[in-house]
Amino acid sequence: MSLKHLLEKNRAWAAARTARDPGFFTRLSAQQAPRYLWIGCSDSRVPATEIVDLDPGEIFVHRNVANLAVHTDLNFLSVLQFAVEVLEVEHILVVGHYGCGGIRAAMSNRSVGLVDNWLRNVRDIRERYKHQIEAAGDEHVQEDLMVEINVLTQLGNVARNPIVQRAWRQGRPLRVHGWVYRLQDGILHDLGYQASSVDDLDEVHHILERV
Numbered sequence: 032m033s034l035k036h037l038l039e040k041n042r043a044w045a046a047a048r049t050a051r052d053p054g055f056f057t058r059l060s061a062q063q064a065p066r067y068l069w070i071g072c073s074d075s076r077v078p079a080t081e082i083v084d085l086d087p088g089e090i091f092v093h094r095n096v097a098n099l100a101v102h103t104d105l106n107f108l109s110v111l112q113f114a115v116e117v118l119e120v121e122h123i124l125v126v127g128h129y130g131c132g133g134i135r136a137a138m139s140n141r142s143v144g145l146v147d148n149w150l151r152n153v154r155d156i157r158e159r160y161k162h163q164i165e166a167a168g169d170e171h172v173q174e175d176l177m178v179e180i181n182v183l184t185q186l187g188n189v190a191r192n193p194i195v196q197r198a199w200r201q202g203r204p205l206r207v208h209g210w211v212y213r214l215q216d217g218i219l220h221d222l223g224y225q226a227s228s229v230d231d232l233d234e235v236h237h238i239l240e241r242v
């Protein structure tokens with residue numbers, strides 16, 4: 032199957048963009064200076080730049096199944112290091128979404144293949160909060176809670192990461208936020224917690240204890 036239609040759409044998009052702002056691509060090609068790092072799910076329905084209505088060049092993006100910030104993931108660590116130390120982003124957004132297939136798969140005990148290894152990270156979190164999750168309500172309520180707990184856990188992982196801690200010790204302004212996106216209405220929800228210094232680590236821990 033030819034993908035000609037995609038290339039045609041690209042030409043039209045670039046032409047419209049240039050018509051609106053003739054210097055747009057020249058400016059962007061010279062330098063990227065995003066203020067945000069987005070750590071989100073690979074789900075095609077949660078495109079980072081588009082849902083916050085920003086332009087190309089404004090968000091540095093890392094996406095994987097179930098928006099995980101795993102300490103041993105070289106890809107994630109490379110993105111984090113580049114974003115924090117080279118681009119000097121001011122905000123790291125950990126963004127989960129309700130209705131996440133990765134979270135759903137991790138909550139079921141059925142095997143889905145290679146991705147089981149990746150989702151093991153989520154299954155470990157589910158086991159840690161098993162009682163709270165089971166007491167939360169029906170299957171959908173449990174799944175939504177698991178999505179939120181996962182975002183807070185990943186937020187904690189980012190905050191505990193040596194790259195982020197080093198930036199804080201140097202007094203750099205850097206905040207880590209936890210958000211959840213709802214597919215049904217396109218709305219992002221702030222889970223109401225931010226980490227902006229090494230001292231906030233205990234707070235992340237307490238929040239998860241209160242779950």
Ligand code: CO
Pocket residue numbers: 072073074096097098128130131132133134
């Ligand atoms: Co997802």
